[in-house]
Amino acid sequence: MNVQAWLARHAQTFVGSLGRIVQHPVAALMTMAVIAVALALPLLLNVFLQNSRAATANWNQAFDISVYLDKKAGGTRAQALAKQLRSRPDVAAVRVIAADEALAQFRSTSGFGTALDALRDNPLPDTLVVTPTLPASNPKGTEMLKNAIAALPDVQTVQIDSEWVERLTAMLAILRRIIWLTGALLGAGVVLVVGNTIRLDILNRRAEIEVMKLVGATDGFARRPFLYSGVWYGLGGGLLAVLLVAVAVASLAKPVERLAGLYGSQVRLNGLGFALGVAVMGVSVGLGWLGSWLAATRHIRGIEPR
Numbered sequence: 001m002n003v004q005a006w007l008a009r010h011a012q013t014f015v016g017s018l019g020r021i022v023q024h025p026v027a028a029l030m031t032m033a034v035i036a037v038a039l040a041l042p043l044l045l046n047v048f049l050q051n052s053r054a055a056t057a058n059w060n061q062a063f064d065i066s067v068y069l070d071k072k073a074g075g076t077r078a079q080a081l082a083k084q085l086r087s088r089p090d091v092a093a094v095r096v097i098a099a100d101e102a103l104a105q106f107r108s109t110s111g112f113g114t115a116l117d118a119l120r121d122n123p124l125p126d127t128l129v130v131t132p133t134l135p136a137s138n139p140k141g142t143e144m145l146k147n148a149i150a151a152l153p154d155v156q157t158v159q160i161d162s163e164w165v166e167r168l169t170a171m172l173a174i175l176r177r178i179i180w181l182t183g184a185l186l187g188a189g190v191v192l193v194v195g196n197t198i199r200l201d202i203l204n205r206r207a208e209i210e211v212m213k214l215v216g217a218t219d220g221f222a223r224r225p226f227l228y229s230g231v232w233y234g235l236g237g238g239l240l241a242v243l244l245v246a247v248a249v250a251s252l253a254k255p256v257e258r259l260a261g262l263y264g265s266q267v268r269l270n271g272l273g274f275a276l277g278v279a280v281m282g283v284s285v286g287l288g289w290l291g292s293w294l295a296a297t298r299h300i301r302g303i304e305p306r
Contacts, residue, residue: 010224017228028233031197035190035237039284040244042183043272047249049175051269063137065146066159067128073154075099078126081152085128090136090145097127125156187287194233194291198226202299209303219300226296227289234288238281246271 021028069078075098082094132145142160150158202209209222249271256269272280 013225014228014231017225018232020225021229021232027197028236031193031233032236032240034193035233035284035288036240036244038186038189038193039238039241039280040248042179042186043241043245043280044248045175045179045182047245047271049172049179063132063142063160065130065132065142065149067130067149067155068157068159069126069128070154070156071125073126075126077154078128081154082128084152085130085149088145088148090133090141091130092133093131095129095131097129099124099126187283190234190237190284190287191291191294194230194288195295197233198230198292198295199299201229202226202296202303206303209300213304219297222300222303223293223296226300227292230288230290230292231285232288233292234285235281237288238284241284242272242277242280 067081069081073081078096078098082096085091085094130145130149132142136142136145146158146160149155212222249269253269
């Protein structure tokens, strides 16, 4: 059999399997809906996590590094160091807090205004608040940045809340792990749903399979239309899952923008995106094919002509 005939045979089986699914639209839509719901849940969790990270910029401000300069450095040197740090690729922003500004702020918030008036000199140094970029906002990145800053001249002390950094990183890792575990469990559920649907289809067409084997058809030939049915179920379920997520994001977009506006922030809820949507449908097709292959291989092998 040449390649053209082989492709024509597969194309015929591919379209024919779709025709059989269309003949039972309610049952097919129910199967695809179950697949869509199973896939949409981890996708919505992932969208929530990604939008939370984007909205907090925002979380990298939790990794701020306080740089205390030598008292002899002066304001000019503080500005020069700030300019030098802003040129680093792992630094998002640098804020300079002058010694007089720090003292005035401490005076207004500490309640020791009278006692501070007795001081001849300002005991507070000029301070730089360094905010790392999002890629550098992790324990390893902030530690490397801290060491680099500490090696600069006129830098007396560098402080960072390492415990908070580790807690935040652990929280993100747990959330990502939960999403992966949820996706894996629901992906296994998709395989089982498709496998059970194909199993019922095989039982309904048992007589047809027996006739096919009676005239010499192999297990692979008899299995082929069921594999394509699994592909169609997966494709339909993946498409519905992407649509469900898009509808959910669209319905939540306005309330989220309104809530962010009350806090003086401008946040837009982002969806899956084209690339991730295509990837989701690809994974769904793969799960559908796997479920149909497992069911068809097992049950067709046990069917023999009477």
